Amino acid sequence: MTYRNDPYDPKQVALLDPAALAEAVDAARRAFAAAADPDELTGLRPAHLGDRAPVSLARREIGALPPAAKAEAGKRVNEARRTIEAGFAERRAELDRAEAARVLVAERVDVTLPYDRCPRGARHPMTLLMEQIGDLFVGMGYEIAEGPEAELEWANFDALNIPPDHPARGLMDTVHLAAPGTTGAPGTTAAPGTTGAPGTTGGAEGSGLVLRTHTSSVQVRTMLTRQPPIYIICPGRVYRTDELDATHSPVFHQVEGLVVDRGITMAHLRGTLEHFARMMFGADARVRWRPHYFPFTEPSAEFDVWFPQHRAGPRWVEWGGCGMVNPRVLRACGVDPEVYSGFAFGMGIDRTLMLRHGISEIRDTFEGDVRFSRALGVEA
Template sequence: MSYHSDPYDPKQVAYLSPESLAEAVDAARKAFAAAPDLDALNQIKHQHLGDKAPVSLARREIGALPPAAKSDAGKRVNAARQEVSAEYEARAEVLAAEAAQRVLREETVDVTLPVVRRRRGARHPINLMTDRIADLFVGMGYQVGEGPEVEPEWFNFDALNIAPDHPARTMMDTFYLAAAGRSDSGLVLRTHTSSVQIHTMLTQEPPIYAVSPGRVYRTDEVDATHSPVFHQTEGLVVDRGITMAHLKGTLEHFARTMFGPEVRIRLRPSYFPFTEPSAELDVWFAAHKDGPRWIEWGGCGMVNPRVLTACGIDPHVYSGFAFGMGVDRAVMLRHGVTDMRDMFDGDVRFPLALGTEE
């Protein structure tokens, strides 16, 4: 080992000779050039640029030289190390480019090849129908409203002019929620999305053009045409000069968009506490599988002045109409579904069978 106090001995500093440094550079060049890929190049890097590489050992021997020789030796070592580093960087750049080209060549996908791809599932027809209805009314200038599925009785009944002794408020039709230790919490699972209309009228000033799709609950037994959980879309318009003519025109456009341009509608007089006058909406299906017939689709009418008053809207200035349709019913009519239970069994083949994959 060399020490600063040792006299100069060429044998002790063999790595510092110009010949040795040239050989080190040449060996590194050949080794780097022989590396077939980046992994191999990185594995041999330490042999030529590491702590025990010839150029690194040569730098350590500079201390054994007399002061007059150190400067010249240091320049030679630095030049040799820079040359080795340059050789490494150049080879690494070439190998990286080759690797990139190889990836592009080996992983190329021919997008023109024919492919058969059939998804095992699809969006549920009820979601698709809900979005379709919302898009229709948004295109007509309506806004889409949402509200909670658990409502105080006031929103679900009182504000809609449904009296305390109305049959709809009994346990036969409504799910009541019991608070801890109480059975009279005053909360219900909403039986219609009309409660969203109340929220809308309380928070917005007329003119109001809104549609409110959502899930609702009633104590129905499960069968081919009934379910305790189903979906509705309700519409509300409150503005100056609104009449039944506006309601009929809106519903006619709605029905023809959903079921085809040949569809006709009719309004049959009916009764709802929250509309006056009220009507049942029927749709004429000329191409029904069981023959041409009228099929009931929903209810509608002019907003009862008492409902407007409950929401702080002057019925002498504004009038409005409201309507409500079952989304599940619309899917059944549009696609010929005969059993509502098919829509909730979770069979991924059901949407595909209806052709509702979009």
């Protein structure tokens, strides 16, 4: 048989020779054995099993043989082709197994559950610092006091000698929840019979409701419900209408302290705060005081700490405010200023954390990025 437009001459029957067929089979086996991967093996198939392969050309020569020789020649050609196809399939299976083994090693995935795949939750560095401060003062004989975050305006301002026209009471600084004369949140009622400091709007009755701007309101509630001696600290969240930026936040944390007892002086306050500073910033921490004014303390001061390694260069950094409790505040809370005296102080816990660790962005402290917590160290 012949193919149209094919220059092959079927009268040349050399490829039907058994030796030629055996050579074709051996050549195919050697080529298949040399293939390194399935793709390379597939590329060899046309040369040994395609239309122009030796066994395919040998099949065309069968037509040139006498009828008696065609059957035997066809048998030899078909056997050679089946041998080549079997060799191809065998080599293909070997390469597929080798490729599968390679992929299993190269793309291995450990499906077992490692012990730290789901790490245990941990407390935020801010929480840890608040607990460290609490432990420090508890060790000094203080108690930790708490109060509502939605606070009576009287406890937040009036009882602290902050008059109604003070700028801090305006909408630019304070978040107001309820106007005076309206019903406050549950649990915000002041002690019965309390009266405002002279010159203020009076007692708690009819007071407005605000988000506390400082934890000093907890000091007021403590003095209203307890008799001196009082040694407390008041850590917690406070709220201001500040714009969020690198150093300000509308929600931040403070710790305030209050001591009311007989014979309390500024010397007690200075010793307490210097010890506090050294525990927060190291035994070599340097501190200084600057005269200042606060309505609820008299005399008052601001408290600075020296930072030689500050990110902006060595400098004094304001840490907080302090002073002796104003007698008007003591009197508003039912404490006789002729018998008792006291001191109070307040520091930002966020600022303390930032100063201790060189943090320049207050937003990093509450965005929830686990990398921030891990960098500062977390505890279960």
